[in-house]
Amino acid sequence: MNQFFFFYFAGVITLTSVLVVTLRNPVYSALSLLIMFFHVAGLYVTLHAEFLAAVQIIVYAGAILVLYLFVVMLLNVKREDRYHxxxxxxxxxxxxxxxxxxLTAVSLRDAGVHAETADGAxxxxxxxxxxxxxxxxxxxxxxxxxxxxLLVAMIGAIVLAKRDLFERREP
Structure with missing residues (x-):
């Protein structure tokens, strides 16, 4: 049953990763990225890493994706066909x-490595x-x-955003 969930999550992660790169609309690309983040969190849950799953949802799906959408909406990206x-x-x-x-899957199968995890004592x-x-x-x-x-980057972003506070205004 664990292999079924792994292959489900891996398949959806692969499909949505391809969609993130190939979709022309940046908002649809961001929605595909959101689906990918949630499925990566599901993969962490199958590996019994619940803390990493929660961090994945809070940090990546919550903060990074919102930042990405903010930049996309702010920049008003022009459509160019240079990627084909x-x-x-x-x-x-x-x-x-x-x-x-x-090749890695075949070598692991030949080595007899199984992905079964032991229940924690x-x-x-x-x-x-x-x-x-x-x-x-x-x-x-x-x-x-x-x-x-991160602190230096945050201070730099504040300085760049509030540049007019630090410049001298002439009367």
Whole structure:
């Protein structure tokens, strides 16, 4: 039953990812992206990573997609047909990716690796606790650097948005 859900989520994720790139209307592309984000969250649930599924929905489907739609509506993107010249390269890369996935699946099947997960015992820590311990112990420095970069980006966005406050006005 787990394989059925995996293949369902993987198929929908693949289909909506292709739709994000191929649809001409940016709003329809964003809706396809929303469907993809929800199915990625469903894939996380099948892997017993409920915290990552919630973060996927809150951060990506909630914040990133709204930001994407805001930029699309703000910029009023003109329609240009310059991407169809890249179709042969895209087809070659897609074929390469499909071949890699198939070869990996065959090698994993021959190695006898199964994707079955063991049920957690009562004494093992939960998913959220494990992520928290790893984030604040082993990955503390990269986490702080990422937060500092986000802070600088936020201050830069405020400065660019409120540029007239910092410029001198002549009487």
């Amino acid at each position: 010249a890249q179709l042969p390269v895209a087809a070659l890369l897609g074929l390469t990716f499909l071949t890699t996935v198939l 009562a004494g093992t820590p939960g998913n959220t606790e494990t992520i928290g311990r790893a984030l604040y112990s082993m990955y503390l420095f990269p986490f702080e650097v990422a937060s500092l970069i």
